[in-house]
Structure formats: structure tokens, C-alpha cells
Amino acid sequence: xxxxxxxxxxxxxxxxxxxxxxxxxxxxxxxxxxxxxxxxxxxxxxxxxxxxxxxxxxxxxxxxxxxxxxxxxxxxxxxxxxxxxxxxxxxxxxxxxxxxxxxxxxxxxxxxxxxxxxxxxxxxxxxxxxxxxxxxxxxxxxxxxxxxxxxxxxxxxxxxxxxxxxxxxxxxxxxxxxxxxxxxxxxxxxxxxxxxxxxxxxxxxxxxxxxxxxxxxxxxxxx
Numbered sequence: 001x002x003x004x005x006x007x008x009x010x011x012x013x014x015x016x017x018x019x020x021x022x023x024x025x026x027x028x029x030x031x032x033x034x035x036x037x038x039x040x041x042x043x044x045x046x047x048x049x050x051x052x053x054x055x056x057x058x059x060x061x062x063x064x065x066x067x068x069x070x071x072x073x074x075x076x077x078x079x080x081x082x083x084x085x086x087x088x089x090x091x092x093x094x095x096x097x098x099x100x101x102x103x104x105x106x107x108x109x110x111x112x113x114x115x116x117x118x119x120x121x122x123x124x125x126x127x128x129x130x131x132x133x134x135x136x137x138x139x140x141x142x143x144x145x146x147x148x149x150x151x152x153x154x155x156x157x158x159x160x161x162x163x164x165x166x167x168x169x170x171x172x173x174x175x176x177x178x179x180x181x182x183x184x185x186x187x188x189x190x191x192x193x194x195x196x197x198x199x200x201x202x203x204x205x206x207x208x209x210x211x212x213x214x215x216x217x218x219x220x221x222x223x
Contacts, residue, residue: 002188002202004022004025007128007188008025012094012128013109013111014074015028018031018032018035018109024151025168026165026168028126029124029162029164029165033072033089052071054072054073055069055074056074056075057069058076058077058078058079060078061075061081062078062079063081064084067081067082067087068085068086071089072089072090073087073093074091074092074093075093076093076094076095076097077096079093079095079096080097080098081099082098082099082117085100086103086104087099087106088104088105089107091106092110093105094110094111094113094114096112097113098114100115100119102119103117103118103119103120104122105123107123108123108125109125109126111128111129111130111131112130113129113130114128118134118135120138122138124164124165125141126168128169128172130171130172131173132173134174134176134177134195136178137179137193138179138180139185140166140182140183141164141165141183148162149164149183149184150184151184151201152201153202160184166181167181167185167186167187168185169181170186170187170189170205171189171190173188173191173193174191176193176197177196179196179197180197181199181200182198184200185200185202185203187203188203188205189205191203191204192208193210194208194209194210194211197209198211
């Protein structure tokens, strides 16, 4: 349920060859930079333009002048990079994506039609086809004690040997506003995470996850 084939439609990313070698999607994270440098050299110059520092931009992408893009990076066809966005290197962004105001992305792969449109942080993560992040929702990619990240999948604990893993988000996942995906979180296909949720571990496909909080009681002041 949480392997690459179960989570992601590899036909929806230019990085398909990179994922085909993996059992779990997080395995691509250390190899994104080298893959971009190889793939970039094969891209058609009739469709992409090469700018400074190994940055390949589709000629149909809309890049706002106040955004910042550091290489290596590939930005796909018809993707919109909005004002104040910060792409901080080692990023593959697919077609028809939205990277919004004050959103920061580093060392991550966004499949086609992903939307991270408002105040999001995406670090060391993979976002599947048509994944959508609500305003302020983020991937946390480093544990508070900075130790290596382990992922518990059912009864199996996988030692990743990686210090930085954000989230692996399957196709068609909806993340509510101000949700936090803690290091090593995996969200199965077609699942919904409610706003303000703090998630860790694995969420099965076709799930709705919400945290039940006690309602606050507001009393009137005594004059």
C-alpha cells in the first residue's frame, strides 16, 4: 500500500526513470540533483530554456519576476510560479503545477498538476499527481533531535539512513490548511487530511484523517 507503485502514477512525472528503480519513493531523495543534471541535458531547447545555474524552464511556464529559483531545477509546461515563491535547488516540478506566494521548495519532486499555492514549505518530499496543499500546510523534514529517520509501515520498521525526509504524498491527496506532515510521513492515494492536523506515520489510501479537539468555551467578562 505504501510502495512506489501503490502511491504514484509514474506516467505523471518527467522523473519516471528515477522512481522505477525504487521500492519506496523516499529512496529517490538523495539522487534528485544528479538526475536533474542528466535529464536537463536531454530536454528540447525548443520547449525549454536554460538559464543560469542549471535551471531548465519550460517556455510555457509562467514565472513571476519576484520569485527566486536556484538550481539545479526543472520547471514543467504551463506551471505557474507566483510572487515570492522560493525554489531552493534540487527540484523537479511537473506540468500544470502552482507554486504560490511565499511557498518554499527544496530537494523535492512534484508530479504534474500539484498545487502548493499559499505559504507552504515542501522539503525533501515527493508530491503525487494532483496533490493539493491548503494554505500554511507544510512538510517537516528533520526530527527535533536530528537523528536518522525511521518509517513504520504496518509491523515493519524501515531504517532509511536519511536525516532529512519530509513527506511522501500519494496521488489525489488533499492536505488541509495549516496541517503539519512530520518527518517520514506517508499519505496514501486519494486521502484527505483535515486542517490543523499534525500527522506522523502512514495514512492508508482512501482515508479521511482529522484530529478531534475539545471545543473552547468563551465566557463573558464580568463588568
